[in-house]
Amino acid sequence: xxxxxxxxxxxxxxxxxxxxxxxxxxxxxxxxxxxxxxxxxxxxxxxxxxxxxxxxxxxxxxxxxxxxxxxxxxxxxxxxxxxxxxxxxxxxxxxxxxxxxxxxxxxxxxxxxxxxxxxxxxxxxxxxxxxxxxxxxxxxxxxxxxxxxxxxxxxxxxxxxxxxxxxxxxxxxxxxxxxxxxxxxxxxxxxxxxxxxxxxxxxxxxxxxxxxxxxxxxxxxxxxxxxxxxxxxxxxxxxxxxxxxxxxxxxxxxxxxxxxxxxxxxxxxxxxxxxxxxxxxxxxxxxxxxxxxxxxxxxxxxxxxxxxxxxxxxxxxxxxxxxxxxxxxxxxxxxxxxxxxxxxxxxxxxxxxxxxxxxxxxxxxxxxxxxxxxxxxxxxxxxxxxxxxxxxxxxxxxxxxxxxxxxxxxxxxxxxxxxxxx
Amino acid sequence: xxxxxxxxxxxxxxxxxxxxxxxxxxxxxxxxxxxxxxxxxxxxxxxxxxxxxxxxxxxxxxxxxxxxxxxxxxxxxxxxxxxxxxxxxxxxxxxxxxxxxxxxxxxxxxxxxxxxxxxxxxxxxxxxxxxxxxxxxxxxxxxxxxxxxxxxxxxxxxxxxxxxxxxxxxxxxxxxxxxxxxxxxxxxxxxxxxxxxxxxxxxxxxxxxxxxxxxxxxxxxxxxxxxxxxxxxxxxxxxxxxxxxxxxxxxxxxxxxxxxxxxxxxxxxxxxxxx
Numbered sequence: 001x002x003x004x005x006x007x008x009x010x011x012x013x014x015x016x017x018x019x020x021x022x023x024x025x026x027x028x029x030x031x032x033x034x035x036x037x038x039x040x041x042x043x044x045x046x047x048x049x050x051x052x053x054x055x056x057x058x059x060x061x062x063x064x065x066x067x068x069x070x071x072x073x074x075x076x077x078x079x080x081x082x083x084x085x086x087x088x089x090x091x092x093x094x095x096x097x098x099x100x101x102x103x104x105x106x107x108x109x110x111x112x113x114x115x116x117x118x119x120x121x122x123x124x125x126x127x128x129x130x131x132x133x134x135x136x137x138x139x140x141x142x143x144x145x146x147x148x149x150x151x152x153x154x155x156x157x158x159x160x161x162x163x164x165x166x167x168x169x170x171x172x173x174x175x176x177x178x179x180x181x182x183x184x185x186x187x188x189x190x191x192x193x194x195x196x197x198x199x200x201x202x203x204x205x206x207x208x209x210x211x212x213x214x215x216x217x218x219x220x221x222x223x224x225x226x227x228x229x230x231x232x233x234x235x236x237x238x239x240x241x242x243x244x245x246x247x248x249x250x251x252x253x254x255x256x257x258x259x260x261x262x263x264x265x266x267x268x269x270x271x272x273x274x275x276x277x278x279x280x281x282x283x284x285x286x287x288x289x290x291x292x293x294x295x296x297x298x299x300x301x302x303x304x305x306x307x308x309x310x311x312x313x314x315x316x317x318x319x320x321x322x323x324x325x326x327x328x329x330x331x332x333x334x335x336x337x338x339x340x341x342x343x344x345x346x347x348x349x350x351x352x353x354x355x356x357x358x359x360x361x362x363x364x365x366x367x368x369x370x371x372x373x374x375x376x377x378x379x380x381x382x383x384x385x386x387x388x389x390x391x392x393x394x395x396x397x398x399x400x401x402x403x404x405x406x407x408x409x410x411x412x413x414x415x416x417x418x419x420x421x422x
Numbered sequence: 423x424x425x426x427x428x429x430x431x432x433x434x435x436x437x438x439x440x441x442x443x444x445x446x447x448x449x450x451x452x453x454x455x456x457x458x459x460x461x462x463x464x465x466x467x468x469x470x471x472x473x474x475x476x477x478x479x480x481x482x483x484x485x486x487x488x489x490x491x492x493x494x495x496x497x498x499x500x501x502x503x504x505x506x507x508x509x510x511x512x513x514x515x516x517x518x519x520x521x522x523x524x525x526x527x528x529x530x531x532x533x534x535x536x537x538x539x540x541x542x543x544x545x546x547x548x549x550x551x552x553x554x555x556x557x558x559x560x561x562x563x564x565x566x567x568x569x570x571x572x573x574x575x576x577x578x579x580x581x582x583x584x585x586x587x588x589x590x591x592x593x594x595x596x597x598x599x600x601x602x603x604x605x606x607x608x609x610x611x612x613x614x615x616x617x618x619x620x621x622x623x624x625x626x627x628x629x630x631x632x633x634x635x636x637x638x639x640x641x642x643x644x645x646x647x648x649x650x651x652x653x654x655x656x657x658x659x660x661x662x663x664x665x666x667x668x669x670x671x672x673x674x675x676x677x678x679x680x681x682x683x684x685x686x687x688x689x690x691x692x693x694x695x696x697x
Binding site: 222225226229231291292295304305362363 | 499511514516517518528530536537538540542545
């Protein structure tokens, strides 16, 4: 009856002053403490982005050894744009997966939005920027509609969005009309979304350096405030190491992109959305609510969180992101057709989120997994295409990777349950 | 043990009916600062119903609730919280995927210009955990990886963040092992030392006898006595719960008590020989 924690602390009850907690925190012990924390977390089943990063590296090494054009600047530059449309949809999927739900309608919603954009701009002569806004609002409203049926009426999200998958596909065909394809002006505003490169070498390097510098400043400032508040903080050595890694990665990417046409605008937009949504999820009250509802809806409700509003808003975000993905898909081929958002766009978007490390079981994940997962999927597609392998093999390989990711998710989940850490 | 002045929470003549079932009939209950009142009774005796009345989840049909002597109404959980009543339910209502700090501040996050004030929240969490002598190595790991006892202590500390006057603990040790139960009971005693009024619901008589100051017994939705825990035997409480001077439960506990007495008197013999 003496100790108050799992590790016995002899005098914790009789001592008038509680024992200082700082020595218990491995974080405070410098780099060695950091690596031991990392080991502890990994044994506990918290792998973070490690498996998918290893996966990307392995895929790149394999395809480069098969064909030395794989890691060429041109191929990697195209790859960085090809991941954007489905990657944007996948960011929305991450939000829905964090709730522990699924949205099967994103492909159709992206198709509807592309159709709305193309018809408004080409057939009705709208200003492209306003047409893009209208397409985004259309996606937002369709997503919110799913959310209302799910959160207020209580229909399972799976069924609501399955109905959406069919219905919005029909809506897409109806909007496009009998021709089925609307071509966008090939040098127009929309096409330039994926066709623009910042050709000055300095642009890519400046972005890389700015990103690393912002990270370092934010991390150092946060660590200083934490130390001032007397709570464990990241040691400066660790921040320096992380900044160096980030800077090296960004500068390498900038160098490669500059070897071809420069920094693609689409990639900048995608990265901006990934970083922004990640900050919203981790640093803002709304993001905390999303994680709480995904982790334990009843606990969230009792804590005073309006879970219906959170659910509807998340589906609305997913719809808007699907719309944005549809806009970029239309931009990439300068047209909106009956095929936009069809075939396996939905499956790839969900697969990317899961391969990237977002849990299907809700409450765990990050929008970075949309980027990382799409890198895996698109690398496989690109490498297979370079080898002249048919789609059939490519789909089977991607399917196997998805299965591996889900198995890993289930296994780490089980490890987390059994690891009685702390 | 009648406290001087007005108790923090005093309820009298509480009635509650669910359809054909009269769940509570003319029930009185009170608890004062710095004391632990155990609420005991058989399954269906009305413990949970009474707790729900106090927590504002299921308001009473009739009866008077006084808060520091002033009549009040507790129509909603928010009203209970505003008064200073915190409830820790048996299922704890923790988000397994969130860390300790996030769970403690769930629904009332500290924010600075809309951005979560993680540093402020972590600091306050650590201070509170330290004053309660709760040892949690890393306040930034998901509560899924904590032990059952630690999860219970996190849930209780969360309830204490708002500095409530009354803390209701619903079966806090039901799912815990021996060591973890002891940790939670230590925490209950610390709550009393800090001047909280604690209402403890438990099925475990030994636990109730060891930690409670008073024991309020409910039977079939009515009061069946309030006992001073220090001057009452376990058998008396069991008798009050079962409502019989002769019942299977009572005979068992009397037998156990006799054995213990005999064992105490004839120390070695009791160990050696079966009776």
